[in-house]
Amino acid sequence: MAQETHSDTLTAAALTLKDIARQAGVSLATVDRVLHNRPGVRPDTVRRVREAIERNSFQPHVAAAELARGRARRFAFVMPSGPNPFMQQIQAYLGEMSAWLAARRLNVEMIATDVFDPSVLAASLEALSGDYDGVAVVALDHPGVRAAINDLVDAGTKVVTLVSDVPSSRRHHYVGIDNIAAGRTAGALVGRLVGGRAGKVAIVAGSQGLRDHAERIFGFNQVMASEFPDLSVLPVLEGRDEDERSEQLLARLFGRHADIVGLYNVGAGTQGVANALSKAARETVVFVGHDVTALTRRLLLQGVMDAAISQNPGHEARAAVRVLLALARGEPILREQEKIRIDIVMRDNLP
Amino acid sequence: MAQETHSDTLTAAALTLKDIARQAGVSLATVDRVLHNRPGVRPDTVRRVREAIERNSFQPHVAAAELARGRARRFAFVMPSGPNPFMQQIQAYLGEMSAWLAARRLNVEMIATDVFDPSVLAASLEALSGDYDGVAVVALDHPGVRAAINDLVDAGTKVVTLVSDVPSSRRHHYVGIDNIAAGRTAGALVGRLVGGRAGKVAIVAGSQGLRDHAERIFGFNQVMASEFPDLSVLPVLEGRDEDERSEQLLARLFGRHADIVGLYNVGAGTQGVANALSKAARETVVFVGHDVTALTRRLLLQGVMDAAISQNPGHEARAAVRVLLALARGEPILREQEKIRIDIVMRDNLP
DNA sequence: GGTGTTTTGAGGTACGCAACTCATTTTGAG
DNA sequence: CTCAAAATGAGTTGCGTACCTCAAAACACC
Numbered sequence: 117m118a119q120e121t122h123s124d125t126l127t128a129a130a131l132t133l134k135d136i137a138r139q140a141g142v143s144l145a146t147v148d149r150v151l152h153n154r155p156g157v158r159p160d161t162v163r164r165v166r167e168a169i170e171r172n173s174f175q176p177h178v179a180a181a182e183l184a185r186g187r188a189r190r191f192a193f194v195m196p197s198g199p200n201p202f203m204q205q206i207q208a209y210l211g212e213m214s215a216w217l218a219a220r221r222l223n224v225e226m227i228a229t230d231v232f233d234p235s236v237l238a239a240s241l242e243a244l245s246g247d248y249d250g251v252a253v254v255a256l257d258h259p260g261v262r263a264a265i266n267d268l269v270d271a272g273t274k275v276v277t278l279v280s281d282v283p284s285s286r287r288h289h290y291v292g293i294d295n296i297a298a299g300r301t302a303g304a305l306v307g308r309l310v311g312g313r314a315g316k317v318a319i320v321a322g323s324q325g326l327r328d329h330a331e332r333i334f335g336f337n338q339v340m341a342s343e344f345p346d347l348s349v350l351p352v353l354e355g356r357d358e359d360e361r362s363e364q365l366l367a368r369l370f371g372r373h374a375d376i377v378g379l380y381n382v383g384a385g386t387q388g389v390a391n392a393l394s395k396a397a398r399e400t401v402v403f404v405g406h407d408v409t410a411l412t413r414r415l416l417l418q419g420v421m422d423a424a425i426s427q428n429p430g431h432e433a434r435a436a437v438r439v440l441l442a443l444a445r446g447e448p449i450l451r452e453q454e455k456i457r458i459d460i461v462m463r464d465n466l467p
Numbered sequence: 468m469a470q471e472t473h474s475d476t477l478t479a480a481a482l483t484l485k486d487i488a489r490q491a492g493v494s495l496a497t498v499d500r501v502l503h504n505r506p507g508v509r510p511d512t513v514r515r516v517r518e519a520i521e522r523n524s525f526q527p528h529v530a531a532a533e534l535a536r537g538r539a540r541r542f543a544f545v546m547p548s549g550p551n552p553f554m555q556q557i558q559a560y561l562g563e564m565s566a567w568l569a570a571r572r573l574n575v576e577m578i579a580t581d582v583f584d585p586s587v588l589a590a591s592l593e594a595l596s597g598d599y600d601g602v603a604v605v606a607l608d609h610p611g612v613r614a615a616i617n618d619l620v621d622a623g624t625k626v627v628t629l630v631s632d633v634p635s636s637r638r639h640h641y642v643g644i645d646n647i648a649a650g651r652t653a654g655a656l657v658g659r660l661v662g663g664r665a666g667k668v669a670i671v672a673g674s675q676g677l678r679d680h681a682e683r684i685f686g687f688n689q690v691m692a693s694e695f696p697d698l699s700v701l702p703v704l705e706g707r708d709e710d711e712r713s714e715q716l717l718a719r720l721f722g723r724h725a726d727i728v729g730l731y732n733v734g735a736g737t738q739g740v741a742n743a744l745s746k747a748a749r750e751t752v753v754f755v756g757h758d759v760t761a762l763t764r765r766l767l768l769q770g771v772m773d774a775a776i777s778q779n780p781g782h783e784a785r786a787a788v789r790v791l792l793a794l795a796r797g798e799p800i801l802r803e804q805e806k807i808r809i810d811i812v813m814r815d816n817l818p
Numbered sequence: 819g820g821t822g823t824t825t826t827g828a829g830g831t832a833c834g835c836a837a838c839t840c841a842t843t844t845t846g847a848g
Numbered sequence: 849c850t851c852a853a854a855a856t857g858a859g860t861t862g863c864g865t866a867c868c869t870c871a872a873a874a875c876a877c878c
Contacts, residue, residue, distance in 0.1 A: 122579045229473075311659075312662050457810065464690060465652040
């Protein structure tokens with residue numbers, strides 16, 4: 117009979133701390149001291165215990181550790197106040213996880229604040245100190261905010277930045293996309309979808325002062341310059357993420373340029389952009405924007421928008437929670453899993 | 468002082484079974500019987516206990532339950548034998564999770580078998596009965612396989628189909644993409660990237676007998692017919708996922724048609740397709756294929772391929788494990804999280 | 819050798835639940 | 849009303865770890 121089947125095991129040796137103690141020739145108490153970096157153990161003994169752990173690739177049983185520590189963990193999500201659909205989605209996805217959170221005795225609190233005012237944000241963060249095991253924050257990159265984040269980290273709180281990073285701080289992790297790559301992707305899409313026509317490309321952003329918007333524009337221009345010489349990029353319109361303003365600026369631009377073939381909307385204000393397009397009867401303009409919301413979904417289906425660059429808010433919400441939990445438990449982070457992908461969404465792969 | 472901040476809690480009431488027992492006016496043992504559907508409880512009492520659980524939206528503490536059950540869980544992944552890069556990736560990603568698995572006392576075994584032979588696959592599945600808490604299988608849709616899956620389910624084993632579904636079986640979950648939507652997405656990409664030129668579009672598939680390939684072709688043709696009337700689709704070439712055969716078939720096709728503007732490679736054999744393109748000097752042909760491998764990555768960077776439809780093997784591997792675990796624990800599945808997205812990968816958003 | 823300090827051992831308790839036993843109460847059939 | 853069966857209560861044990869106390873041993877120093 118032919119051997120049709122081959123089996124291969126990823127087995128976990130079911131060792132316990134007691135086994136490690138025996139192998140290292142010490143007591144359970146000493147292993148415990150080593151494991152939690154508690155003082156009162158000779159360096160040589162520490163080494164012996166560590167070796168025993170290594171040798172058996174021992175992993176503490178997560179469930180037992182979780183049960184033994186008793187108290188529940190508290191996480192805070194510091195997010196922008198005001199009617200931001202993207203943030204509302206993140207909040208909604210956290211709500212969908214409530215059973216999952218409850219089963220793990222995790223308390224997640226949403227804290228809405230004015231994240232665009234550095235001093236207010238910094239104060240909000242400072243106020244959290246000591247009360248939480250982990251904090252996820254949509255942060256502005258500003259010295260005061262950076263200091264507040266570092267203070268939290270020093271106090272032992274795990275900190276992840278969400279959507280918008282503060283790379284200069286000592287935050288433990290960033291959950292969000294690479295905005296330069298997102299801009300490059302948008303550029304490639306606009307360039308390719310224009311299909312060889314020559315002409316001009318418009319950019320509408322919230323503000324070039326926002327780190328993520330600036331990075332997206334940078335990436336977009338990079339691709340335009342290097343790969344699509346037939347397309348010339350017009351100066352960036354700053355629509356402040358407001359519909360009316362975006363519409364007005366764009367209408368004026370359409371009036372001045374008859375040969376606009378592409379449009380990149382970096383931030384919000386999507387409805388205004390769509391209005392301007394339809395009033396100017398520029399249906400053939402390739403329109404690429406960000407995020408899948410009720411509005412962009414409709415525009416994609418109608419053919420008004422050609423593609424949306426999306427960063428899956430559900431994934432971001434869950435990744436933030438998982439990363440905070442892994443950090444709090446001292447578990448390794450599955451980088452591949454927690455990396456936020458840049459999704460290209462067109463009509464036929466709408467989620 | 469202005470109230471700048473608003474807080475909102477997703478709190479887990481930290482109730483225990485003891486609290487539920489007290490509220491329902493029964494003993495712990497009875498609650499336990501209800502919770503695990505054990506016999507010997509009057510319907511009326513069951514109702515009272517259930518109500519107490521509902522009322523408090525009680526969630527058993529996952530860690531405590533896990534610890535109490537004692538024995539580790541065993542999962543089996545039944546995958547194709549042979550050098551399939553996509554499957555090797557899945558296996559590699561499972562390897563990356565080994566610490567995660569070990570910390571949860573999960574044993575995952577890879578079982579390589581000839582999944583394309585229904586009787587062999589069915590026999591492999593039958594052989595697993597009773598030994599595993601969960602099975603993930605790359606399955607062929609065939610009556611024998613369907614019966615084997617149903618037998619496993621009846622024996623209490625949790626079963627998920629991976630990559631390729633058997634919808635007629637009673638498997639608990641399918642982890643993979645919607646292949647019709649994938650084909651539609653490929654069609655939309657080819658159509659859009661061709662950029663208004665008229666001409667013919669070639670399709671290379673492994674075999675139209677494979678469910679996933681057939682579905683992709685179906686979706687592709689759908690979009691072509693309805694949205695791109697200037698493009699006509701040529702008969703499908705069956706390359707059997709082999710490089711040489713795909714290259715030969717394609718070379719002959721190029722010889723007969725000078726006006727091919729697009730090409731959809733449904734399965735593997737990618738190197739052969741690329742060779743045929745380069746030898747025929749058809750650089751302007753829009754080439755869309757599937758999966759991000761070392762090869763397709765290179766072709767995308769070189770500009771030979773224009774886009775790849777990807778189904779993130781890492782996500783599939785992790786989702787399969789998470790789903791099996793949630794099923795085994797009786798936890799709800801986070802559908803949104805476990806849904807495999809159809810990723811459009813172009814040069815600038817290569818992962 | 820004695821003193822004080824550091825290191826280690828031994829042991830206990832608690833976490834919340836699963837799974838079990840055994841005694842007791844309730845129920846229903848005859 | 850009797851008796852068996854069904855339903856329930858009360859209790860125990862153990863899972864593997866965290867965290868704690870207290871005593872004993874080892875060590876350093878004078």
